[in-house]
Structures are given as C-alpha cells and as structure tokens.
Amino acid sequence: MKIYFSPASPFVRKCMIVAQELGLASQIEKLPSAASPVVRDQTVAAANPLGKVPTLFTDNGQALYDSRVICEYLNDLGKGNFFPKDAALKWQALTEQSLADGILDAALLARYENAMRPQELRWAAWTTGQMDKIKSGLGYFETVIDTRGKTFDIGTVALACALGYLDFRFPDYDWRSPYPTVAAWFAEISRRPSVADTLPSV
C-alpha cells in the first residue's frame, strides 16, 4: 500500500496509529505531499480530487480517502477491533470519532484563519466559534473518558490525534487545566508506541 503523507496532518496520524497497532505500518509506503486549502497539491488531486491527505492506494491500486474510510479499511485488513462489532459500542465509537474529527476540523479552520489568511482579513467571531466547538467537545470527553480508558477504538484514536494537534499547533492553549481527566488519559495513551512514534512535526 502507499499513502499520501504529511507528518503534520492529524488525519494521516489516525491512519498511521491504526496501521501500527495492527502491524500493517511496514506495508505502507509514505508518499510526500504538500496539501493546502489554497495551494492545492496536483499530484494528490490526481488520486483524490479534494487534494487532501491522507489518501491511500490499496495493493490493487484503488484510491481510498478520507481518514475514516482508510482506518476502517486497515481495520478490516488487519482484523482489528477499532470499529467494534457490538452495536452500542460501534455507534458510540463512530460518534466519538465524528466528535474528535469535528474538534480537528475546527482546530484546522482556526489555524487557517490565524496562520494562513492575510492578517487584515481575519474574523475574530469565526475563530471564537471554532474554539467553542473544541471546548464543548473536550468537555464531553472529560465526562466520559474514564469509562473509555481501557479501550483504544477509532473514537479514542481520533481523540488522541486531536489532542496532539492542539499541543502541536496551539501550544499556548492550556486545555489541560479545564479538562484534567482528558489530560491524564492522554498522558497514559501517549506512552503507546503507536502514539509516541507518530508525534506531529513540520
């Protein structure tokens, strides 16, 4: 398999954590990319018209995206349990993946607003709206993460990637003080090799 890769992308990281947990990482060749919402990577766009990473090529050449699809594909391939079979757990994990992905989408939009958009065109209400989503999302996880701690499913993989991205791109945002239970869970889960080996970098 091959994957359009960026070491800074939290959505690529979801895929690489699942791959490493299932022993599949060595089977995935990393292809470089330079995806951006305003300067599109035409090489990536040839396989994925959205021009986004991650995009995975299966061994038979099928292009799969986005991270949710790739993670489910890797889970099936590696016979994992990141997508639980039990119905109640499955819908919980999938919804928590949506929430963590939504936290990431908000964080990315806040970053594009404040690091990419010309300074004179920035809109404070937009950033506030995105940061509110992040806070509400972390508030939810603060109330439930203690009961999720022993499993590492697609919801908690996505949460780990969201928290790692906040640390990476918003180093001044202290999310740990208001959400100490999430912080303790993240400290513990960060010791897993799949998480430690995929820390984001520029």
Place this chain on the structure above:
Amino acid sequence: MKIYFSPASPFVRKCMIVAQELGLASQIEKLPSAASPVVRDQTVAAANPLGKVPTLFTDNGQALYDSRVICEYLNDLGKGNFFPKDAALKWQALTEQSLADGILDAALLARYENAMRPQELRWAAWTTGQMDKIKSGLGYFETVIDTRGKTFDIGTVALACALGYLDFRFPDYDWRSPYPTVAAWFAEISRRPSVADTLPSV
C-alpha cells in the same frame, strides 16, 4: 427517533433520503434547530458538542452524529444496501461519500466566506481553493457516474445532496455545462420521491 433538522442542510438531507428509501422517515420526529458556525445552537450543542445538524436520537436515547454515522445506523436498522456488503463496492461507495461530502464542505466554506463573513474580510484565494475542490470532484464523477447510474448507494446519495446544494446556494454557478453526464444522472435521480420530497429550502 428524533433528529435535529434544518430544511437547508445537505447533510440532514442525506439522512432523510436514506430514511425515506428504507421506509423509516415516518419514525423520525424532526426537531427545529438554528445551527451556525458563529452563533452556535446551544440546544443542539447539549446533544452534540459541535452544535451541528444532523444529530439523531435513537429510540434508546443515544445521540448519533454526523450524517455518515446516522446514515449507516439507518441502513443497519432498515436492512438497506446503501453501504454495500461486497468489499470493492463498499470502499468505492465510502470513498465517493467522502468525495461528495468534501464537495459539500467546500461549498459550505465558500458560502460562509461570501454570505456570512463581513464583506471587507473576505479572501478571494480561499473561495478559489474551495471552488477548485468542487470542480475537481465533479470532474471525477463525470468520468464514473455512468457506471453508477443503476445503484443508489451512500456515495450517490451524497452526490445528489451536493448537487442539490449547489443549485440551492450557488444558482449562478453553471456546473451542468462542463459536467453533462453528471447533469443527466442528476435529472434522472431527482425523480425519485426520496430526492424530490427533500428539496432544500430556507
């Protein structure tokens, strides 16, 4: 079941099309919402911290989101085939759902930029980047939609919602001329009651 609903939301529409196709629509009570990225709906946010529609409550009270999760849940409940069992078809349908959802995400960002953001803070390069994603995505579907025409799976449901949203919010954007095969497919699929009955409105 209950769903936080907006008649303008293309992601709500995905769920309602699947529900109607599977005979489940009458079992879903529609709850009003006023979701917006800058003025969040706190009633919705109590169930879904992202404050986004659609959010579905199952009959046992579990809150599910986003549209991908809700559509898969309804498909399981109604024993549908919107998520094909055959592996190759499944990954194709899921990836095409990602693409159509990505077209919608781009269209929504372009709309927020040009209808919600104060005029003096708009960034033309941002809108161009989003519209490029839409065009590349439609270009992909132009090459494959003839072979998808006889099935209505989650990928083509999402495509129908994306095209309906372009007509609804970008009435001056003539996507039919460059993508005539997609236009012919959309004209045909729009005759299905599930599509005709869920046309977007303000």
